[in-house]
Amino acid sequence: xxxxxNWLVESxxxxxxxxIFSLMAIESSFIPFPSELVMIPAGYLIHAxxxxxxxxxxxxxxxxxxxxxxxxxxxxxxxxxxxxxYGHYVLIGEEKFMxxxxxxxxxxxxxxxxxxxxxxxxxxxxxxAGLAGMNHLKxxxxxxxxxxxxxxxxTLIGYxxxxxxxxxxxxxxxxxxxxxxxxxxxxxxxxxxxxxxxKQKSV
Numbered sequence: 001x002x003x004x005x006n007w008l009v010e011s012x013x014x015x016x017x018x019x020i021f022s023l024m025a026i027e028s029s030f031i032p033f034p035s036e037l038v039m040i041p042a043g044y045l046i047h048a049x050x051x052x053x054x055x056x057x058x059x060x061x062x063x064x065x066x067x068x069x070x071x072x073x074x075x076x077x078x079x080x081x082x083x084x085x086y087g088h089y090v091l092i093g094e095e096k097f098m099x100x101x102x103x104x105x106x107x108x109x110x111x112x113x114x115x116x117x118x119x120x121x122x123x124x125x126x127x128x129a130g131l132a133g134m135n136h137l138k139x140x141x142x143x144x145x146x147x148x149x150x151x152x153x154x155t156l157i158g159y160x161x162x163x164x165x166x167x168x169x170x171x172x173x174x175x176x177x178x179x180x181x182x183x184x185x186x187x188x189x190x191x192x193x194x195x196x197x198x199k200q201k202s203v
Contacts, residue, residue, distance in 0.1 A: 012041040021063040028067025043158020064147035068126040075130030104132040114183045116146025
């Protein structure tokens with residue numbers, strides 16, 4: 001196991017910031033794989049004095065945004081026309097699609113933000129955003145907000161824990177549980193706050 005970790009650290013170090021950007025873009029788009037394999041070794045390299053904290057986090061953040069936009073534009077310009085034309089064959093008629101689109105346009109901010117924090121969901125959340133044509137400024141902001149939290153957590157784990165495999169697994173799991181708990185709290189707050197916002201808009 002130690003040799004595998006050492007190989008990851010050496011690989012990330014050899015690829016540099018561009019490698020972090022590229023791998024996180026891939027992770028965030030069409031080939032999902034654990035972002036822990038990228039950001040934690042990068043964090044260790046910061047601890048070793050071989051990389052810069054701000055540049056590592058920025059590279060991971062921009063890579064996540066770039067990958068998210070690959071899915072966004074793919075869904076927007078390829079998926080949407082296909083669904084509108086052939087969706088009724090799989091029980092997704094135009095009326096049902098429009099309802100889904102309206103829902104995401106209304107709740108897209110919280111969906112995108114929380115989706116970026118959740119495993120497996122973070123790659124998929126950009127698809128409904130693209131299908132619904134979510135505002136680019138909102139999409140970029142909430143994508144970067146969610147991705148930034150996760151990227152920073154993983155980088156700090158690598159920085160403080162180093163190459164200790166047991167501690168990496170322990171803190172990664174704790175970080176995941178913490179993010180899930182935070183997401184649950186935010187959803188509850190949003191559910192309680194949303195009707196008040198709608199009422200204010202209708203006045």
